[in-house]
Amino acid sequence: MWLEKSVPTGWDESRFPVGGPDDQALTIDDVKLPTDHANPLVRLLLSFWAPTTRTMRGWAMASVVVNAGIAVTGAGVRVTGSGLGCPTWPKCTPDSFLPAPHPEVSMISMFVEFGNRLLTFLVLAVGAVCVLAVLRMAPRRRSLLWLAALQPVGIVAQALWGGLVVSTMLNPFTVGMHFLISTGLIAACWMLYARSGEGDGPARRVVHRDLRRLGYALLAAVFALLVAGVVVSGTGPHSGDVMASRFDLDIEAVARLHADIVYIVVGLTFALLLALHVSKAPRPARRAALALLGVELAQGVIGYTQYFLAVPAVLVLLHVLGSTVVWIAALRVVTSLRERTPETVPAGHSPAEAAAAV
Template sequence: MNHNAATDTLPRRRTPGDTLSWLPTTIGRRLRVFAWLSFAAEVLIIGTGGAVRLTGSGLGCTEWPLCTPESLVPILEVQGVHGAIEFGNRVMTGVVGLLALAVLMLTLHVISGRRLVLRAVWFALGGIAAGVAVYIAASALGLPDAALMSAVLLLAVLVGAVDSLRQTTERRDLAVLAWVVLVGVMAQAVVGGFAVISSLNPFLVGFHYTVSLLLVCVTALFLVRLRAQPGRRIPAVPAWFSITAHLTGVALALTIVFGVLTTGSGPHSGDIDIQRQGFDASILAHVHAWPGYVLAVLVLILAVSAWVLKLPPRRWMLVLVVAILVQVGVGVLQARTGLPPVLVGIHMVLAALSAATYTVVITRLKKPAA
């Protein structure tokens, strides 16, 4: 792959005054740094979200978006460390959102100059104005003001994304991924609010984690596409290898889904006063392990095949082998030691990193057409 051709130039015409001087006009170091920061933040928030749940701090802030009915921040004398942990995760959500916004603005400016950036800013300002108006009206009518305001803001972002993508003609892949991350982060804030309001409904909490994991994969894919040569792509591996790789993805997805259900039925409910009902965690732990072992076998087969045949994904397959084997080891160890919170938290983060690595592997199944 020609790195300079793929990442540092975007052939297009620009008119004088079409750029904002402080924003980059090519895919260079600044955009890559912010993209890496966005990826790291998405991984980190899984860790902080896990800490909220595993320390029983899920209701450390009893309200949303406020922490208490009277305060945005926790009152340590009343809520103690649980309030601080929960509020810390909320602050991290803000950091993730700001980084996603920075990546989006940089990407839009690289693609088309200030035109799309300014349109996105106008949509944002309009959404904020509409959100404030809805909040005031809902408060006066006794309706759920914060929820309605959040819905309006999310709708404004969705409309802005559609408008932006309709006008994007170059590197639309980067624009789509950047918008998906920003929309996903905003949606996550809403889902997190409903999780608190519903007293940590296990399905909402599980969905919250799953979406966070998917956002890690999307930010990883964005990093790959930054360095990829645009244009048509053709298969770089035999058909059987590609089919097996996608079947491996099914095994990975099943492992993660059953892992989420297992955690949701286990002892770490997020609050000492909340007891899980329904699924038997001991049975689910075995069900979770079955696709996990299948996944490990498939990954080993793919890794050996990739190295023997010298296929493009071979180096990332090695990384995936290490990630899955460590993940299996941590899973077995936590099951045999009574699910200590630290190991459960590591297991959650490793699942996201494994999924991100698999995402990179899939991108290596094709190569740019000559």
Template sequence: MTDIVAPETTPAPTGWRDRFFAWMPREVDARVRVFAWLSFIFEVFIIGTGGAVRLTGSGLGCSEWPLCTPESLVPTPEQGIHGIIEFGNRTITGVVGILAIVVLLFTLHIVGGRRAFTTALWFALGGIGAGCVLYAIATVAGHDELAFPAFAAGLLLVAVLAAVQSIRTITGRRDLPVLAWIVLVGVIAQAFVGGVTVLTGLNPLIVGFHYVASLALVCVTAAFLVRMREDQGPRERTAPTWFMILSHVTGLALAMTIFVGVLTTGSGPHSGDANVIRTGFDASVLAHVHSWPGYILTGLVLVLLVSALLLRLPVRNWLIVLLAAIAVQVLVGVWQARDGLPALLVGIHMVLAALTAATYTVVMLKLKRPVE
């Protein structure tokens, strides 16, 4: 496999710019791979810390957003361990955002050269400026509680515009920039949704959406890890048509399993705070409903694995990993249901769901390969 080399650009004047860009990679080298893996790991890790917030009843450990209290950015002694857990999760969000920015800038420099990199920085300054303007408008209008959400909305809007402009103007491969932009925009949007979650008193539907969005970002970062090791250009299928169709049906079963699982958690005892109103659904009934697509998913993956082994398809090793992840999920799900949903097992179940979805993403991407 050949690495992806950036297009030739006009040499810039010597000085600090050259020294800075000399550190930026011109190929998908070890630096990019390290930061891409860190981005994936922390996307999974933040699901774990977010689960800890919910499972320890720390959802309102910080009563405000983005401040922890109306007077303090960090938790105060009066908030105790709940404030520390909630603030810790918010801190991890910052780490996830920084990693997303680094991966994006590296990717833009690799694919689009210096111009794509500097254009993204100008958009970043514009986003901060737009956020500040909206913040000032909300403050002057006397809506202090909307000031920080307005800032985040301005930043998010400019990030979307920057992504569209960047993808339209890049002349090289676009898959890696698209994936990198999705992660960064998603992280900004998640910070906004996290604020809405606090301001709405941990509405279970918004909390569920927050989790699903985090899981989707895990899948996108996994897709980046796969695609950054492959050449650009046309791709061809590595499996028969019926196998491709069955793989997509399996994806629907996985999506349904996760969806019902989110509803089940949103109706169970782990609300994030003792005073939060639940969805109103019967959690015990949903737990049984949740198992149905789970068992269907297990059967479909087993059929895919046996078929891949018989046909000696390249994707067979990843299907073994997927089946193992689902098997562990089933065991943890049955165990937690019989033991009254202990917090630790619920948290493990949440993280495993994200890893299962990421593995399925890899399987689907491996069903095609670059044309040699």
């Protein structure tokens, strides 16, 4: 015989429910992470104060973007002839940190150069947030800490090198090194992004060892391509200012050398892509190689177009953007050829992920 609950007349069951506890247990969908807060500002603060793997990777990717962005805007300063828009460093003019009328510099050039200097603070802020997020993770991962710490240290070094660029009147060597230091920072930021989604166990290759070696050879060739591009830029017409010096090289010869390295890079990429498909490598590795080949071909179109159109400033800027994208895509290929034991969610994990484990 089933017992039925007796409810008095006039009883409001919505206010005073009758019966035992609900049989349905909470699921992960019922648990709200701190980063799911309705207020976007609070959500932003919690993304690094109570970091999860997802938010940590988000900040690492933000650092990749801002470091690539300032490398491109730096090229924009050069192609607009604003390299000495602020003729002194760290002040913009001898008497002011802010742009001020100067008899030998146009205000437009001054604002362009000063705007690029201001972007340094944005890049530094993102780097500092990455360090804070790593420090707030529990358990703390030393492998991430040193990668994150490279960012503010490298950005400060870049700022000091920028002062050297100005003091040497845009010497092509110092200008070229300015860009190459940025590529090193982008590599550190990308490794932080990749490692944030992995564990700290030994790296395990997911392809044949020879394919992994081919990936490293490809990355080295891409870096050599960037160096050759810097030499071409230091020899070409866009010096950043009429007072800047140039490399005393034959522009035709260095442009041909640059093109030859392009052929090597594209050939290595195609060989790696073909080998990955033949060996039935994991899909992420194949997709990364295919994406790299795509951006290389697009970059080649831009490069040849700017060459035949006498190197217009807009295409030079697009070419620098393409160079940073090619570098990031090559880094993605290398990190897709290995994996590490993924992080679990043990007791004492980061505050946000511990909540999800309830």
